[in-house]
Amino acid sequence: MPRKAYNKENVMNTEIYNEGPVVHKPVFIDGHSVEIPILKVLQQDGTLYPGAELPEIDQELATKVYKTLAFHRVLDERMVAAQRQGRVSFYMAALGEEATSVGGAAALKDQDMIMAQYREQGALMFRGFSTEQFMNQMFSNEKDLGKGRQMPIHYGSNELNYMTISSPLGTQIPQASGYAYGQKLQGLDAVTICYFGEGAASEGDFHAGLNMAAVHKAPVIFFCRNNGYAISTPSDEQYVGNGIASRGVGYGIKTIRIDGNDILAVMKAVQLAREYALKESAPVIIEAMSYRLGAHSTSDDPSGYRTREEEAKWQAHDPILRMKNWMLAQKWWDETQEETLFEGLREEVLAAVKVAEKIDKPELQEMVNDVYDVPPKHLQDQLDALAEHIKKYPDAYPVTSGRL
């Protein structure tokens, strides 16, 4: 094959280095030399910061967002309690961080793919995942879309464009880049949003995903929930740079830092990021500063690694109360509605728990389905042998023995 002359696109791109001054004595730039503004729109008392720009939002959308936040809070409270009662094995609440997931989904379109880490159930709620669907997943019953295969909170829905959660941290980041690249090649009016925490940003997949997206110009919104903790490890033991946002600059990615407890800032940033990602075919990174008010999961106890005073400081920044104050000030909401809403939600969740926990677990055959598109012979053979064994000792395998 004849060697082709290199076209301009193949020429090494060194121009970008030439913007800085030339020096003849060494000059180190400081690791914190990038100054990053933080966007704040809504104050805790429900008033806007002077000159603050609102996202596109009307009463209908605001009400839907607020009701989603309320559902989120109630579901989390109830399910943590249900775990304490031994009704579900595990739960992860998002107390204090609800605005990041709900606000993100509210700023997107339904056709946009959401690739979450695990604490973004709010985005799924906003998309319309029902109370019953949440329960079926958490109780691993046969109505769970995931067929009872993953631990509680590993939700996913093709219909709602919410990618099924995977426990390994950060793996969704390069996947989001690829997903968005595919959307771009098809010319779709769609982007991908990818959530992760500041801890997951230490994984190699973070670097891989951001660099791939930047180089291949994928319309993906990287959304970092910087909530201060990775289980027990505080963020100052996770990195020493200027948060996660500073890394966006290194990858040549458009970057913004926002107040993650400010639903209007979240929506504003994601709306603009979506517009930019689509128009420029390029990624954006958003770092939302927040605080994980609850435990990492029901298997964790934060009293072993942080103080009540620290938690109290952040309780004063409750994102849901902040939005409620704004809604009240707008006269879009009142205390009667508030009471009715929360009361109704608590009853709804409790009732759904009682239904879901009684539904059967998936049948034995589901153990080998979906490993491949169709179960290969060796898997079917293994299943047949297992079924024979279970028939022999039915009492030892009560979940499936009755239905063989």
Next chain:
Amino acid sequence: MAQMNLLQAINNALDIAMADNDRALCFGEDVGHFGGVFRATSGLQDKYGKDRCFNTPLTEQGIIGFANGLAAQGSVPIAEIQFADYIFPAFDQIVNESAKFRYRSGNEFDVGNLTIRSPYGGGIAGGLYHSQSPEAYFTHTPGLKVVVPRNPYQAKGLLLASIRDDNPVIFFEPKRLYRASTGEVPEEDYQLPLGKADVVTTGDDITLLAWGAQMEIMEKAAEMASADGISCEVIDLRSILPWDVETIANSVTKTGRLVISHEAPVTSGFAGEIAATIQQECFLHLESPIERVCGLDTPYPLAQEKEYIPDHLKVYEAIKRSINY
């Protein structure tokens, strides 16, 4: 029919797959304009554009993560890992993500469109890090398919089948044969079945089983044995996961003897798995212990490569041991 070497057959398969489906993409390190370090993707960028055939940054986990996302989205990614020795940064994306995507979502999502191509194997003076045969690691992961072709005809048909199979497939290419193996290859589109072994030579006295580059070594050993009056049945496993137990068991039931050979180290190599299954399936038909002729349990050496390789002489000796047991 056209005369092609193994690389040309792969290039031809990729060309057909990309022409056939405009959602098919080829990418990896140096895969774009340059056409890959072995030139397997030569000419594809010119033909299909930079959006569909491109270089990636040097990040194997990024390549496979990106490919997983593309496949989940409905695109048809054909990702290249430049050497199988460098697939390990992507191990998590392959083992925890590609392999489990469909299962963990209850089939809400899958990456069945994914194909990973990677040159594997030694005999090219590549030392520790350009010679490994890592197929066994991946056979321990339900959800993956692992395929290895032995010649240009097989490579084209198996690669097209891998690309179109609705499961993630790792396609290991015997790089020692890239240019050394030539043969007649149909120019049109065709596929060879996954999960099916291929009986290359029928015989009565002993079964010789291998895959990929090791096949020509088995055939050479079979010729030597034939001069001694030993009739060898030579089988190419082709698909390592899932593998064709039936064809192998039928053969061993007939011959009563089995020699398995692979380049990878013997301990926990796939020959061990085959031996365990075949002794269970054919216990009363076995005339002698199943022989494994494999790499030593060392990293792949450089200066002693010839000594390390499970060559035809070692296989020939194993055949005689088995026959004379």
